[in-house]
Amino acid sequence: MTNLILIVDDDVLTRIQLRELLENSEYQIIEASSGEQALSLYCQKQPEMVLLDALMGEMDGFTCCAHLRKLPKGENIPILMITGLSDHTSVERAFSSGATDYITKPIHWQVLRQRVRRLLEAKRIMEELQEQTEQSKRREAQLVMALKSAQMGTWDWNITTGKVTWSDDKESLFGLEKDKFAGTYEAFMNCVYPEDRDLVTDAIIRAIEEGSEYNLEFRALLPDNTIRWIASKGVVFRNEKGVAVGMSGVDMDITKRKQADEALETYANRQERVAELSQLALAGSSLDVLMQQAVNVVARSLGVEYCKILELSVDQNSFLLRSGVGWRQGLVGSAKLSTQKESQAGFTLISSEPVVVNNFASETRFGKTQLLADHNIVSGVSVVINGQERPFGILGAHSTKARKYNRDEVYFLQAIANVLATAIERKLTETRLRQSEERYHILAQATNDAVRDWDLRTNQVWWNDTITTLFGYSIDDACSTSNWWCERIHPDDRWRIISDMQMAIDNGRQVWSNEYRFRRADSSYAYIFDRGYVVRENGSAVRMIGAMMDISERKHVQEELQRQNLRSQLFADFTLKVRQSLQIDEILSTSVIEVQKLLNADRVLILRLRSNGSVAVVQEAVVPGFPVMLGLNISDPCFGENCIQKYRQGHISSLADIENSSIQSCHIEFLRKFAVKANLIVPILLHNQLWGLLITHQCTQNRTWTAWEIELLRQLADQIGIALAQAKLLEKETLQLQELTRSNEELQQFAFIASHDLQEPLRKIKAFGDRLKTACNDHLSEQGRDYLDRMQNAAQRMQALIEDLLTLSRVTTRAQPFIPVNLSQIVSEVLSDLEVTIQQAGGHIELGDLPTINADPLQMRQLLQNLIGNALKFHRPQEAPVVSIYGEIVTEENGVQMCQFIVQDNGIGFNEKYCDRIFQVFQRLHGRSEYEGTGIGLAICRKIVERHQGSIIAKSQPGQGAKFIVKLPIGK
Structure with a gap:
């Protein structure tokens, strides 16, 4: 695309010359003869660059430049100001009004052409970098969403360095705030529940030393002291010598599954205890044995210290402590309690429903009996043991601790009471009817x-x-x-x-x-x-009394739990294998192979949706002997837009018998060619767009796909989509890296041109100026000698400016690897270089201890030389400069140790409102006539510090000196 350039000059001849020059370089040109017309044309045409004359009629170039910067998108457009003015004030005014570059008349056309090209190229590179940055942010957000949707957190352990890296989701999984994980193995182990630390350590050791699989479940102790169950899977990475150098893996929160397991196990155990007690009752055990067994079972199952059975007297005025656990010796069988509603037992009897007391301290319905007070009872639950004609009594469980009794615990206690009630009724019936058949029938009907x-x-x-x-x-x-x-x-x-x-x-x-x-x-x-x-008579079996309990619901729950556990395990294994590569072909190949294993299918396909509506088979795993479909392009008319649209909306197709299905006959004929008897199809979505289809075929026979198989395949397709998204993201990031490398190479080329092509004319100006001054000084007028001095000074300033700009660009383009650097030694070398300056200023240096850090030694020298040089330069008149340099090791809030060193002087200082401005390129607080320099030194300092991932700030007050505080990572 041809760049559009706006030329603004009130001189027609200059505009013509500029137009011809730039059109020959294949630029499109629009012209304006005044500042007002320039602002109007800019709003209409939105040019990519502006060439602006400084001196015009009603609105000069400086004012026009300032207005352009305030227009939409005007802050980023390159503005090259052209003028015959070369004095310092005009240059300063040009850049302060917003000019990108400055060129004086008469115009050197080749230089102008190069500056235009470089400014446009710099603008294009900046726009691309901004776009790449935005894209990277969007991709990062998408990756975070993908991990959250999978409810997983990733981790990486560099065994060599000891550094442990967690994803944000992993930190959240362990109850930590973002970036609060210290990043060490010890910090990870501190997050593991103490009783599980040996388990985790043994699993890691086995994986590293024996090569066994790292796959375990453990408990994590969160900062709020709650416990969370974690399923962790990982792989060990080894170097060419087979030595383990790192581990990576994924963690998943399985707390709900574990809680469900525990709840189901608790429920099953309690049901089993109820069944055993029922069996004991059916076996004809005595009531005393049955009751003692019942209180023991309740105490163990509910985890309480006390359990009791209170037998209601015939007159219903008192309870007898018939059986119990935990009570003081001599009370069971003799202690009696009132049936009044002022006690928990009496209230339970009257209300005829379970009564729960979480804490007697806050109980208002009734008080604590002397029996409970003597045993320091704090909480309890009680239920009625109902008889056929009247209640038999109360079954109660108590604890010396405050606790909440849940619904399942109350149901269990009632179930035990019901068993007791049944047994008691049967015994009472046996007593009354002398083991008659009527008594047996009554018992049978009661269960x-x-x-x-x-x-x-x-x-x-x-x-x-x-x-x-x-x-x-x-x-x-x-x-x-x-x-x-x-x-x-x-x-x-x-x-x-x-x-x-x-x-x-x-x-x-x-x-x-x-x-x-x-x-x-x-x-x-x-x-x-x-x-x-x-039932035996004289040793011979004569009868067998049996009771069949329907436990179908419990079995179905157990089977479903097993299926869920299996699905979770298979899902985690599949995810780990698919995520081991970020190459799309490897992801798809691994996917079809693993899905075929998981579902025991005859064929697994991945179809890729093309832009023309057709689909292509891009991966296949098929049992030998069946037709191969890999590479097939499918343009089946039966597989039209309506069908594709359904899959875009997440539709899943499950066909158990292709021949007797409702699909179109042409589709059946197509599937018949490949021996398909049953199929299951789920969509693969990439960024909520239909990428393709994951298909399983059964070719040997018809197959009814179960609900858990369908759900498993859907989840696997989701993981394929996530893996594809990660692979796409890697591919784009690789391209971005290549583009950044190319940009750096071009920047280095530009630096070479600036170093050679731009400085060469300056050197000639200086050389010929010196010759002219030597040979013709006596023949020049006073004004001529003044002009010559100004020309040489301008050339000298331009050369210094170019050298500082090159130094600024080389911070990143010619950076050296980090090595251990003794900052004290660097400061000594800098002070040696500045010895003459220090002596001329009568300065005094106070040097403290400075640590050794990992850094670029050349850039550390540049940083310290600029800071110390500024401290010497900006001293107060008639007062010798005093510069203090000292440092220390500080620890950040995240636990990272940093090197902090300070360069402090007693100079002229500055207003702290300029603290940010002084670190910007070409920003000066004083005129060049007062203090020499280009205004780039502190910008170089900040760029060096940022490259080292540190920070630099300034503190000062006018007339009270300045303090520059630098923080840099110590490194390893």
């Missing part, structure tokens, strides 16, 4: 289990009504022999259950239990926990 009474002598079986409630069979359907029950046991379980039961009967066992699957009336299967009690 939620399917109860059977099997006469082993006649093979006759009696079932209670629950056989209908649980399994859908009517009493009439249930055959009166055991064969009916045996036939409905799942074929895979039948022989195991029958043989195990027969062994219990033959070996004299009294109690039998097992789990199996039992067919319901609707042909579905229920998971059963079956318990049986063998």
